[in-house]
Amino acid sequence: MPTIIMGKLASKIDGSVRAKAMTFLQKLGVDDATPGLHVEPIQHSADPRVRTGRVDEFWRAVMFRLDGDGETHYVIHGIWPHDDAIAIARRVRLKVNPINGLPQIEEIEPTPAPTPPPARADKTTKPVEPLFARLGHERADLVERLGLPEDVVSQALAASNEDGILDLAQRHEGWTGTILVDLAAGDDIDVIVQRMELEKASSSGDDDADVLQSLKRPAAALQYAFIDDQEELRRVIEGGDFGAWRIFLHPEQRRYVDRSYSGPFRLSGGAGTGKTVVLVHRARALARRNPDARIILTTFTTNLAEALGDSLSQLDPRVPQAKALGQPGVHTAGVDALASAVLRTAGRGLAPAMRQVLGEERSTPLARTAPTRWREVVESTGTMLPWELANETFLASEYAHVVLPNKVYDEVGYLRVRRPGRGVALDRAKRRAVWALVEAYRARCRADGSLDFAEAAAVAAAHLAASDTHPADHVLVDEGQDLSPTHWLLLRAVVGEHSDDLFVAEDSHQRIYGTRVVLGRYGVAIVGRSQRLTLNYRTTAQNLHYAMTILAGGQYADLQDEPESTGYRSARTGPAPVIEIVESLAEEAAVIVRHVRTWLDAGDPLENVAVLVPDRYHRDRVVTAFTDAGIDARAVDRDRPPADRVPVLTMHRAKGTEFPKVVLVAGKPSPAEMERLAMLDPAERADTQLRGRSLTYVAATRARDQLVVVQRS
Ligand SMILES: Nc1ncnc2c1ncn2[C@@H]1O[C@H](COP(=O)(O)OP(=O)(O)OP(=O)(O)O)[C@@H](O)[C@H]1O
Numbered sequence: 001m002p003t004i005i006m007g008k009l010a011s012k013i014d015g016s017v018r019a020k021a022m023t024f025l026q027k028l029g030v031d032d033a034t035p036g037l038h039v040e041p042i043q044h045s046a047d048p049r050v051r052t053g054r055v056d057e058f059w060r061a062v063m064f065r066l067d068g069d070g071e072t073h074y075v076i077h078g079i080w081p082h083d084d085a086i087a088i089a090r091r092v093r094l095k096v097n098p099i100n101g102l103p104q105i106e107e108i109e110p111t112p113a114p115t116p117p118p119a120r121a122d123k124t125t126k127p128v129e130p131l132f133a134r135l136g137h138e139r140a141d142l143v144e145r146l147g148l149p150e151d152v153v154s155q156a157l158a159a160s161n162e163d164g165i166l167d168l169a170q171r172h173e174g175w176t177g178t179i180l181v182d183l184a185a186g187d188d189i190d191v192i193v194q195r196m197e198l199e200k201a202s203s204s205g206d207d208d209a210d211v212l213q214s215l216k217r218p219a220a221a222l223q224y225a226f227i228d229d230q231e232e233l234r235r236v237i238e239g240g241d242f243g244a245w246r247i248f249l250h251p252e253q254r255r256y257v258d259r260s261y262s263g264p265f266r267l268s269g270g271a272g273t274g275k276t277v278v279l280v281h282r283a284r285a286l287a288r289r290n291p292d293a294r295i296i297l298t299t300f301t302t303n304l305a306e307a308l309g310d311s312l313s314q315l316d317p318r319v320p321q322a323k324a325l326g327q328p329g330v331h332t333a334g335v336d337a338l339a340s341a342v343l344r345t346a347g348r349g350l351a352p353a354m355r356q357v358l359g360e361e362r363s364t365p366l367a368r369t370a371p372t373r374w375r376e377v378v379e380s381t382g383t384m385l386p387w388e389l390a391n392e393t394f395l396a397s398e399y400a401h402v403v404l405p406n407k408v409y410d411e412v413g414y415l416r417v418r419r420p421g422r423g424v425a426l427d428r429a430k431r432r433a434v435w436a437l438v439e440a441y442r443a444r445c446r447a448d449g450s451l452d453f454a455e456a457a458a459v460a461a462a463h464l465a466a467s468d469t470h471p472a473d474h475v476l477v478d479e480g481q482d483l484s485p486t487h488w489l490l491l492r493a494v495v496g497e498h499s500d501d502l503f504v505a506e507d508s509h510q511r512i513y514g515t516r517v518v519l520g521r522y523g524v525a526i527v528g529r530s531q532r533l534t535l536n537y538r539t540t541a542q543n544l545h546y547a548m549t550i551l552a553g554g555q556y557a558d559l560q561d562e563p564e565s566t567g568y569r570s571a572r573t574g575p576a577p578v579i580e581i582v583e584s585l586a587e588e589a590a591v592i593v594r595h596v597r598t599w600l601d602a603g604d605p606l607e608n609v610a611v612l613v614p615d616r617y618h619r620d621r622v623v624t625a626f627t628d629a630g631i632d633a634r635a636v637d638r639d640r641p642p643a644d645r646v647p648v649l650t651m652h653r654a655k656g657t658e659f660p661k662v663v664l665v666a667g668k669p670s671p672a673e674m675e676r677l678a679m680l681d682p683a684e685r686a687d688t689q690l691r692g693r694s695l696t697y698v699a700a701t702r703a704r705d706q707l708v709v710v711q712r713s
Pocket residue numbers: 242244245248249250253269270271272273274275276277278507510536537538655656657658701
């Protein structure tokens with residue numbers, strides 16, 4: 001039975017021919033002599049291995065037949081109308097690049113590349129030096145060390161700016177385009193050689209076997225996928241460009257998916273760099289390696305966990321998804337739901353853990369304390385603390401970062417405990433006063449029997465640690481920057497300390513909940529096992545530049561307390577973001593409706609367009625404005641974004657989503673918020689402001705192609 005190797009170009013077939021292409025490839029994968037397929041060589045072709053096949057009376061597939069490893073393989077190059085297909089089949093040749101060992105398609109009479117318009121002679125300005133010259137990239141290195149084709153190098157060396165290079169990269173799929181993007185970002189040649197695992201190919205004397213070998217190299221996976229079975233074939237064809245993440249992984253992504261680590265591993269990377277894609281692939285890889293393994297895929301919220309579960313099913317519906325914690329397969333759940341599952345299973349056995357963490361028991365540990373409880377306590381309890389400490393932001397954070405992780409349950413314990421990284425120093429008197437408020441808080445919780453979210457995770461962690469049972473073999477965490485200390489204690493207790501125990505994806509620029517955490521303080525020792533992704537797959541270079549300006553100047557640190565770097569690049573270009581300044585809420589609504597209507601009139605389906613707003617108040621106003629304008633829109637809360645309406649989401653809810661076109665309402669803090677900020681201690685205030693910027697960054701990076709930002713003057 002021939003093996004099908006799908007090229008990325010071939011996976012982007014015209015929608016009208018998908019079903020027929022599927023039937024053709026299915027039959028080819030069973031027997032290439034099946035009547036009707038007409039798999040035929042082409043006379044006078046540049047490559048004797050080239051074949052065409054009949055998809056229907058109009059469409060033909062262009063392929064290369066390789067007979068290596070004792071089997072027949074077909075590399076599917078693309079599907080075109082009959083005459084085009086014959087012309088293409090005559091001039092293409094599949095070979096191994098002698099410098100970098102990767103598969104390369106050469107065109108004997110290449111279609112002339114569009115020549116950039118000549119720079120207008122302007123005597124007043126100096127001619128712009130091309131980008132690669134400015135970056136110090138030289139022809140010899142590009143050709144002889146990276147293996148880039150001569151004609152591509154000539155065009156790259158002539159490009160005056162990043163846009164020119166990105167345009168060129170978009171015309172060259174696979175390793176060529178990826179290397180061009182890296183070069184435009186200023187990467188060193190050696191770094192690229194190492195990252196892409198480029199290496200001269202040694203010849204075995206059998207050309208077909210050599211090409212097959214090159215197709216198996218990690219960087220070849222950017223462009224070619226070996227199809228295991230019919231189900232996989234269907235997913236590649238139906239997924240088209242949007243499904244590329246399922247099949248064509250970057251060699252770096254592939255490495256993080258497959259590699260084994262001796263302990264916790266951390267993968268950082270900006271918005272849209274494919275962290276979630278790595279996690280989902282890794283969950284599948286772990287499940288395939290050991291079908292009995294109990295794998296947890298977790299994140300901060302239930303909505304995000306649902307999206308992870310959906311992605312896993314899209315990647316591979318055959319991966320067993322475990323319904324409950326502790327079962328074999330992949331169990332996907334929000335981290336607070338995991339805590340609740342541990343508490344539920346423990347039942348009456350929880351009492352010792354509650355006493356250990358809180359010094360007391362709670363009657364209904366499955367009930368969660370109202371989030372307003374700290375405010376009620378501050379408002380109803382007299383205290384000598386200054387207002388910058390007697391507020392819910394400081395107290396909730398002190399409780400979650402110091403009191404609970406250290407299992408402090410009396411004043412003596414609190415007077416002694418270390419408070420690293422808390423920013424605000426507390427003398428003895430202030431500590432006593434803080435503890436009095438903690439006692440008041442606990443008394444109220446005792447009265448209604450509930451645990452708050454941070455307590456629930458702490459108690460669940462203590463219970464597991466005491467029982468010395470680990471309900472998981474591998475834990476994969478997304479949005480790690482948002483998890484609180486007791487979440488980490490819980491995850492550390494859920495899985496034993498062994499290889500591939502914890503794999504954490506995070507982006508400190510996207511921390512929008514809670515206070516910064518340093519993992520090493522909660523038993524998660526990453527040391528030396530940490531890497532970063534930098535290639536943004538989602539956002540155009542223009543939108544990415546805009547999003548990065550939101551972060552400029554902010555002091556961000558990662559989960560290992562190191563300054564977070566940026567240096568992200570995008571492989572796509574598009575229009576510059578549009579910034580609209582408005583003076584009133586009414587004008588804001590009118591501008592939003594106008595942009596959305598323009599997109600819809602141009603043929604965008606409703607679900608391609610999303611509006612992101614600061615809060616629920618704005619959200620409901622925007623939905624009403626759409627309804628008044630006769631546009632179907634829907635406020636998205638706990639449910640998934642609808643398929644047939646314009647979704648309107650708060651920026652918090654937008655985390656983990658993406659849309660081709662986005663209107664972002666940047667908002668302005670309300671007077672009440674300004675007042676709340678002014679009351680905070682300077683360290684807490686700076687952190688709250690940093691989170692605000694992160695929220696806008698998260699929202700701006702949800703746009704794939706076009707972004708409109710609406711700001712109040
Ligand atoms: N190898 C790939 N080929 C094509 N598309 C990819 C690839 N990897 C990721 N993508 C696409 O890039 C987009 C961003 O990926 P993903 O959501 O994994 O990024 P992320 O780093 O988790 O982003 P965020 O932090 O913003 O949530 C998605 O549309 C995904 O399908």
